[in-house]
Amino acid sequence: MKCLPFMFVCWCSSILPVTICIKVDGYSCVTAFWNSITCVLNITGNPVGLSNTTYSLKFIYEEEKISCPLVETNHSYSCVCKIRKDSHVFSSYDEYDLKLCYESGCQPLTENFQPRQNIELTSPHQPEVQQTPKTFNITWKSGYEDHQYLYDCLDYELLLQTSQSTENKILRSNSLKGYALIQRSILKPSATYCIKVRSIPNSNDYIGTWSKWSPSTCWKNEAAEVDGYSCVTAFWNSITCVLNITGNPVGLSNTTYSLKFIYEEEKISCPLVEMNHSYSCVCKIRKDLHVFSSYDEYDLKLCYESGCQPLTENFQPTQNIELTSPHQPEVQQTPKTFNITWKSGYEDHQYLYDCLDYELLLQTSQSTENKILHSNSLEGYALIQRSILKPSATYCIKVRSIPNSDDYIGTWSKWSPSTCWKNEAAEEQDYTLVILIKSLGPVCVAVGVLLFVFYSPAARLKIKTLSKTPSPAPFFQPLFQQHEGNLQKWLSPQHQFVLTYKTEENLRTDPVIVVPKPITKDPEENQDFHNPPVIQLAFHQCQTSYVGLPGIHEASTPITTVCPGDMPYTQLPCSVWGVGIKEVEVVCTPPEDFFNMSRADSGCSCEDLTQSPECSLPNNPVDDSPPPCYCSDYCILNKTAKGFAPVLMSKRSNLNVPFDSLQECES
Structure with missing residues (x-):
């Protein structure tokens, strides 16, 4: 009897720790809806006194009990238990109680587990990809083609992936034959794509979750690839595009391309022409208008026999003008x-x-x-x-x-x-030359004249002759010193010189020969006078005057007078001065050239001068006082570089003499 309480305590201690110490944090039991169930359990703790415990899962269906050992993997326990050994698949009314068992006993896990409500199909087979010019055809096997209940009530998801982008596309299909179609136009040219499939029941009687993904199938989109393109418009009503296309769609070696412009509901297609490994077109877009508007936008697609692929969207002509x-x-x-x-x-x-x-x-x-x-x-x-x-x-x-x-x-x-x-720079130069000629021409002419004047022998001789004319000052000294400026008294002192007058009609013209005296100071000037010419001067008729020289007291017959060139005064032109005490006949005729007068001033000799009957001195004066006479000849003073020189001028002289210079004299 004493042992009974002890034995009861031991029994309780052997029972209570099991319920307290074994804990299932979670579990999952699903079925592929064939004839097996797969379960996964997270178990924490161990029964009392048991450090290494083996577990099993017991399925109880009416009187049938099926136990499946749990295998520990990654801190969890799992098992795949074949339940319906007599049947190929579960039925829609199967239900099971599940218990967790170990060496010391079992504990309930769940009751009324229904396989048709916990379905997770097996993964579909690896899909296959078939390429056509326009599409990619995807086919696969679900694995339930021979299933009694699920062969025609499955849905599928296809996951399309590309290595060039993280974007994944989910495609859905409920095809009974496991088939899906992908348009080539939605794929990027020359991109590599991968696809995989999973399935799920689509019936209210069979409820489950998506199966795992099938193995992936990858391929490359062998389509027309555009390496680059350019579309511009002159902003009238057309667009010019140039495309660099590499590769051809699958199954097409010689492909013809066209460019499609889509504006709202309007679609305009223009063929592309191949030129120098590129394709181009000039497409007239706005047929109803003369020019584009500022709000026009177009979508462009590259098209060929098997389909079209997008080129660009929202192309604006206003932003692409050439x-x-x-x-x-x-x-x-x-x-x-x-x-x-x-x-x-x-x-x-x-x-x-x-x-x-x-x-x-x-x-x-x-x-x-x-x-x-x-x-x-x-x-x-x-x-x-x-x-x-x-x-x-x-x-x-x-x-x-x-x-x-x-x-x-x-x-x-x-x-x-x-x-x-x-x-044409020559025109500019000619234009400048004309200006220079007009500006410098007069200066050059003046310089040339000066050079001619200074370097011409005849001109230089005349200049030097004028510059060397003797001063008449000594000649007029007696006039002011002895006669106090009385010209009448100075010319006829003591009335010993008689001035006779002959009428103009009794006069005649006699030739006078003037021989210039050579000057040896300048060899250049002497060249012109080696053979001096005899200059014949014809004097006009003039009145004869008898002029008494100062210092001469007696009149004498006319004589020929030689005038030396070194006289301190200037000889009166065309006049002969007597040196004796007798009267001297003076014949006055104007010279034809004023420069010949200048030569006479420089020194001259009058030779072979014969007396004319009309121009003769009387042998005896009438009386001591000469009769009064009227002299038509006059004297002027010629201004030279060394002073004034007297010059006797005739009444009939051709020189322009001022009127106030004419003088009348009486004696």
Whole structure:
């Protein structure tokens, strides 16, 4: 009896620690809905006195009990237990109680576990990919083609992945045959893609979760690849595109391409033409309008026989402008500038007629240096100064344009055709030469005249002759010293000189020979007088005057007088002075040349002078007092470099003598 309480305590101690010490944090039991169930349990703690415990899971269906050992993996316990050994699959009404068992006993885990409500299908088989020009065909096996209940009530998910992007696409399919189609146009050209599949029941009677993913299948999208493209517009009604296409769609060796422009519901397709390993097209888009509008936008697709692939979206013509080239410029030359004019080609454009900038490229063949000139003239005008260009160089100029508005963005147009011209510097030089000739011509003429005057022997002789004319001051000294300025008394002292008068009609003209005296001081001047000519001077008739010389008291017959050149006074021209005490006949005739008078002043000799009947001195004076007479000859003072020289002038002289210089004398 004493042992009974002890035995009871031991029994309780052997029972209570089991319920207290074994704990299941969680479990999961699913079935592929064939004939087995897979369970995973997280067990913490051990029964009392048992450090290494083995566990098993017991499935109880009516009177049938099936035990499956649990295998520890990664701190959890799992088992795959085949339940329906007599049947191929579960039925829709199967239910099981589950217990966790170990060496010392079992404890309940769950009751009324229904396989049809806890389904997790097995993964589908690895999918297969078949490429066509337009699509990729994906096929797979679900593994339930022969299932009694699930063969026709499954859904699938396909995961499409690419190594170039982290973006994954989920495709769904409920095909009974495990089939899906992927359009080539939604894939990037030349990209590598991978795809895998999973499944799930789609019936209310069979509830479960997605199966695990199947193995992946990868492939490369062998399609037309565009390495680069450029689409621009001249902003009228067309778009020009150039594409670099490498590769061909699968199964197509010679592919024809086209570019499709999509604007709202409107679709315009333009064929691409291959040129120099690239494809291009000029597509007229706005057939109903003359120019694009500021709000036009287009989607572009590259199309071929098997389909289309997107090229770009929201293409705006206002942001992709390349203007047409300006017309060939014209050059107009002026003496100082070159005026450049051109037409932009957009004078009638609705939007761009007044918002263009220009660049002018000035080139020369003599140099590799190019000059860029800028202009924003609305009329297409630029001015180049002639001074900045090299003389006699050939220059060429061309123009390009670009929009200068924030609403219209583009690139420079192509260059216009060039216009060339030559900088004719010779014209400028001729123009300068004319100015120099007009300015310096008179100066040169004056210098030439001066040089001629100073270097001509005859001119120099005349200048020196005039400069060496003796001063008449000594001749007039007796006039002022002895006679107190009385010219009458000075010419006829003591009335010993008689002035006779003969009428003009009794006079005649006699030739007078004047022989100049050579001067040996200047050899250059002596050249003209080695053989001095005899100068015949014809004097006009004039009245004869008898003039008494100072210091002569008696009159004598007319004689020939030689006038030495070294006399201290100037001889009266065309006059003969008597040296005796008798009367002297003076014949006065004006010289024909004033310079011949100057030569007489320098010294002359009058030889072979014969007395004319009309011009003779009387042998005997009438009385001591000479009769009064009227003298028509007069004297003037010629101003020279050394002073004044007297010159006797005739009434019939051709010289322009002032009237106030004429004098009348009475004696």
